Amino acid sequence: MAKRKKIIVIGSGFGGLSAAIRLAAAGHKVTIFEKRDHWGGRAYQYNINGFKFDGGPTVITAPHLFDELYKQAGKRREDYFQLVPLDPFYRIFNGNGEAFNYWRDIDQSVAEVERFSPQDVEGYKQFVHGTMDVFRQFYPYTEQTFPNLASFAKILPYVFRTGTWRSMYGYASQFVKDDFMRKVCSFHPLLVGGNPFDTPTIYGLIIQFEREWGIHYAKGGTGAVVNGLGQLFLDCGGQIYFNTPVEEIVIRNKRAVGVRLPDGTVEEADEIVCNSDVPFTYKHMIARSNRPAWVDVWIDNMKFSNSLVVTYFGTDKRYTDAALSHHNLLLGSGNYRKHMQEIFKGKKLPKDLSLYLHMPTRTDDSIAPPGCESFYVLSLVPHLDAGINWNEAGPAYTDHVLSHLQQEYLPDLKNHIIAQHSINPMHFRHTLNSYKGAAFSVQPNMMQSGYFRPSNKSKVFDNLYFVGAGTHPGAGVPAVIASGKIAAEMIDPAPVRQQVYQPMQFALNA
Ligand SMILES: Cc1cc2nc3c(=O)[nH]c(=O)nc-3n(C[C@H](O)[C@H](O)[C@H](O)COP(=O)(O)OP(=O)(O)OC[C@H]3O[C@@H](n4cnc5c(N)ncnc54)[C@H](O)[C@@H]3O)c2cc1C
Incomplete structure (x- = not known):
């Protein structure tokens, strides 16, 4: 190994954990500062009245990307968490009560x-x-x-x-x-x-x-993946401080040299990896006097993803007789193009509803108390530029979504809910520090992809790296894990890449 470096990682989402684990496994002294009280970022798992609710990602794909992390650390992923394959992948409802089973097998x-x-x-x-x-x-x-x-x-x-x-x-x-x-x-x-x-x-x-x-689905929910990766980081000798938001990245001579914590102390480091949102980091965590003016112009001209309202709810009964599956897409029957415009460019809440309904109890009893069922329903909404007052609109919108579910899919739902929690664009902005409350950070259009997407190594400051949804290659668990791999390899190219790539398994008989 080259010189043992002192590395700070800001944030413990999947991107931050991916970079931190690789660097700690390579022998560096890695410290994570995390704003929340637990690992995972968007994948934070809520525990309410005996129900476990995965806050964000539920569709787990490319498990070899996890296996690689464990292999690099000389461990086995199976010793930390278990994955089970799901099929159909999705059940997609057309708005008229009919459902398309989206299978892995193409035929x-x-x-x-x-x-x-x-x-x-x-x-x-x-x-x-x-x-x-x-x-x-x-x-x-x-x-x-x-x-x-x-x-x-x-x-x-x-x-x-x-x-x-x-x-x-x-x-x-x-x-x-x-x-x-x-x-x-x-x-x-x-x-x-x-x-x-x-x-x-x-x-x-x-x-x-x-x-x-x-x-795939992780037994115990995506929270089990998060805990498994967190444990792996600790087993590699890494250190994490929860409830510790980084307030500022300290810049000296165009070089990131440390981070300032809420109590005013400055922790110095050789390299800094930001899992905090790229636009938020540049605009709110680096002093204006330290950043060139073009950075603000660049960010001001970016387009951002939509946001989300997600309601996690637990019922005192099971809905085993409903025609639903583990992953359900409940599409609206209105004009799709107009609906998407309302979400991505609109200034008010869309009338039509396109929902994703997660029903993990279909696969895993442990996710809810006996005889109960754990759900989350996700709805696409505009980000904060729409100017919606979420303190007023949030509860009514959640009620609208639950009423829709009750009427179309889950009879008598509201009388059976015994645990409930909701998040909206304010959560993305204030809890997760996501610019404009975007749920997936920088929008994936052509001019914000590949070379044009915020890069994994800062083009402005030395020793500053970015991982996570707002950077290359993009949002989604596999992508942010890959971003951690790219950044870690830029910092220390020495460790051999642990590729656990499996050959193509699908075929089209046509
Ligand atoms: C509701 C929802 C459902 C999703 N479903 C899926 C899915 O099924 N499959 C899939 O692949 N993807 C899914 N995604 C996308 C995926 O979850 C994200 O792209 C990915 O988890 C983001 O990871 P990240 O590395 O960017 O970090 P994040 O999860 O954004 O975590 C960043 C971390 O940094 C911390 N932080 C921020 N600022 C600071 C600071 N100043 N100091 C200290 N810490 C800080 C935050 O607290 C947070 O913990 C979903 C996203 C959402 C919101």
Whole structure:
């Protein structure tokens, strides 16, 4: 190992943990300062009246990215937490009570397309072929940076030749004609904060990311993954301070040299890794006198993802007879394009509802008290620039969502709720320090991707690195774990990469 460095990591989301574990396993002295009282950031797990509610990510894919972290530390992931595969991946409701089972196996999904829209079967197969190709083309870029514009320009001939510069919805619409099928083929950008009508199809690689490695559930919820990674960090000799927000990154001669804590002490470090949101960090954690004016102009011109209202609720009964599955997408039946515009560009709460309903008790009894059921319902809403007064609008909106669930999917729901908690854009802004309360930070459009996305090494300050959703390669658990890998390797390229990549497992019989 080269010189043992003193490294500070700000924040313990998946991106921060990924970098911190790699660097601690490589023998560096790593300290995490975390604002909240537990690990996980967006993946924080709430424990309320005996229910466990995963705060954010529930769809766990690419488990080899976790395995790599354990392997680098000489450990086994299975000794820390267990994963079970889920299939169907999603049950997608069309707004008229009918559900499409979105299976890992393509032939099974094709059979579902045949059931809903027989004329779209051939088009669906071509669409899947297209996204497989996108995956093969772009997967390597999810684990490396674009060091200069020329390296990014190399992808452009492919993007123009294949039409994958088009929006995910536009690309899907070339192949499938039915409105619901178009939604089924183009919802994935929403998982990383992108508007399907704006997000280029290069993000369609997520579709095959899921098929390649499956969708998994961690026993005990995503909280078990967070705890498993936290324990691994401690086992590697790392140190964490909870309830300790970093107030300022101390800059000397354009170099990040330490962090200032709430009690005024300054902790010095050789390198600083920010898992705090990139735009928030530049604007609120680095003194204005230390940052060049162009940084503010750059951030002021960025586009940000949507935000979310998420309500976690536990019932005193099980809904085993409902036609629902572990992961449910409950789409509205209104005008989809208009609905997305209201979410991404609007100034008020959308009338239509597009919801994700998580029902982990379907897979894991331990997540709720005996005979009870644990849920979360997620709704897409505009970020704070919309000017919505969430103190007033929040409770009424949550009630609207629960009423909708009660009427369409979970009879008599409100009479059975015995635990409840909600978050809205104010949570993202004030608890998680996310700029404008965006749930997925910087929006994934073409001009904010690859070389144009905030880089993993600061272009302004030496010894300052960024990991997490607002940086390359983007939002979502696999991406932020990859960002931690990229940043850690920039700081210490010495440790051998522990690649646990598994070969392609999916095939299309067409
Ligand atoms: C509701 C929801 C559902 C999602 N579902 C999925 C899913 O199913 N699958 C998937 O792959 N992705 C999902 N995502 C996206 C995914 O959760 C995120 O992209 C990812 O977890 C973000 O990780 P991160 O590394 O950027 O860190 P974050 O989770 O954003 O954590 C950053 C940490 O930094 C801390 N911090 C910030 N400022 C400071 C400071 N000044 N000092 C100290 N600490 C600080 C915060 O407290 C926080 O703990 C979901 C996101 C949300 C919100």
